[in-house]
Amino acid sequence: MMGKPLGQLKVNDMTFAVQDADCSIFVGRVDVDTATTGGDLAIRNIPFPTAVTFEQIAGRKYSCVDCTKELFENSIFSPAVVFRNDYYIIRSIEFAIKDYSNGNLYVEFDLKAVITEPSQWMSVSGTILSECYPINRYRLLSGHAGPIPIRFAGFYLPLIGLPGISDGASCDEITSVFGLPDHQGGGLQTNFGIIPKWIRYTLPDCYLHFQFENDMATQVTIMSHSDPPCDINAMDYQPNAPKPPPVLD
Numbered sequence: 001m002m003g004k005p006l007g008q009l010k011v012n013d014m015t016f017a018v019q020d021a022d023c024s025i026f027v028g029r030v031d032v033d034t035a036t037t038g039g040d041l042a043i044r045n046i047p048f049p050t051a052v053t054f055e056q057i058a059g060r061k062y063s064c065v066d067c068t069k070e071l072f073e074n075s076i077f078s079p080a081v082v083f084r085n086d087y088y089i090i091r092s093i094e095f096a097i098k099d100y101s102n103g104n105l106y107v108e109f110d111l112k113a114v115i116t117e118p119s120q121w122m123s124v125s126g127t128i129l130s131e132c133y134p135i136n137r138y139r140l141l142s143g144h145a146g147p148i149p150i151r152f153a154g155f156y157l158p159l160i161g162l163p164g165i166s167d168g169a170s171c172d173e174i175t176s177v178f179g180l181p182d183h184q185g186g187g188l189q190t191n192f193g194i195i196p197k198w199i200r201y202t203l204p205d206c207y208l209h210f211q212f213e214n215d216m217a218t219q220v221t222i223m224s225h226s227d228p229p230c231d232i233n234a235m236d237y238q239p240n241a242p243k244p245p246p247v248l249d
Contacts, residue, residue, distance in 0.1 A: 009036055009126035011083065016041075021130035023105045025051060026145060027152050029077055032107060032130055041124070042082040043109070046095050047072060052155050054132050058100035064093050073149065081113045081124060088113035088122055098127075105130045135159070141206055143224025150217045160205060160222065169217045171199070174210055183231065186212070200229065207232075 007018035016038035023032045028049040033042045048057045064070060067079050067090050079090035093111040100106070110125040139145055140160050148156055154164035163177055175181070178201055186197035197212040207223035223229060 007034075007126060007128035007130075009034070009038075009041060009124060009128070011038060011041070011124050012122060014038060018126075018128055021128050023054075023107075023130040023132050024135065025054060025057065026135050027052070027148055027156075028073075030057065032128060034128060034130075039084040040082075041084075043095075043111075043124075044080045044082065045072075045077045046079055046093075049073065052152060053134065054100050054105060057097050059097060061096035062093065063095070064090075067091055067093065074147075081111065081122070083122065083124075086115055088115045100132070103132050105132050137161075140222050141224060143206075143222065143227045145222060147211075147219040147221045149219055153217075153220050156222075157220070162203075162208070165217070171197075171210075171212055171215050171217070174199070174217060178208070183229075202232075 007021065009016050009018060016036040018034050018036050020035040021032065023030065025031075025048070028047060028051050029044075030046040030048060030051075031042065031044050032046075034040065046062050048060060048062065051057045064079070070078070072078050079093060081088040081090060090111050090113045093109065095107065095109040095111070098106045098108055106127070106129050108127045110123075112121065112123050114121050135145065135156070137160050140156060145156075150165070150169060151167045153169070154166070157164050165174060165177060181199035182202045184197075184199040186195045196218070197215075199210050199212075201208040206225065207229060209221040209223060209229070210217050211219045211221075
């Protein structure tokens with residue numbers, strides 16, 4: 001599969017040519033973005049829960065009769081379609097990765113989705129040859145990657161030059177690797193109820209935020225210096241300044 005990305009999509013009763021396409025995979029979710037003769041169309045959050053590389057999804061497929069009844073790891077990232085800036089929830093889907101080679105991914109799919117306000121159904125089917133873009137250091141440090149389930153930390157943290165941690169890392173394990181955190185918080189909050197325990201580090205290239213449940217890490221988030229957490233004044237940030245003592249927010 002070589003050459004310029006191409007393909008054809010049928011949206012309801014209209015057929016569009018694919019002019020450009022790219023594909024990404026992050027924490028077990030595949031996204032395909034296309035530019036077509038009928039407008040931009042993106043397929044979001046197709047789940048392959050153990051995958052972080054394109055090689056790991058080659059030849060695989062995802063099928064679901066009713067995605068609204070599936071228990072996804074994070075309901076925010078349930079399968080969806082974005083077409084002409086409208087967001088549709090995918091109800092049923094057949095998504096097959098037919099081939100991966102030479103940095104291109106060939107996919108075939110058939111789905112039905114609905115936009116809830118106003119309620120409107122849409123069907124999309126077709127084939128796409130898409131250029132693949134693996135996640136890299138720049139994207140991770142840009143702060144747009146989102147929370148990373150802790151089982152993936154051993155893969156993604158080394159990409160930004162940090163040590164990996166085990167799938168079931170405890171708070172003690174994390175502090176033994178990264179030292180005492182700069183900030184920590186969570187627990188019962190007056191205005192917000194119970195917030196999961198968290199700790200955060202200020203590192204030379206980013207902020208690193210860990211969240212816990214029963215003292216075991218559940219996710220890690222890499223935050224950009226250009227978009228600091230709300231409790232940090234970006235103007236006061238000095239990467240070479242001595243670290244402050246841990247503070248309970």
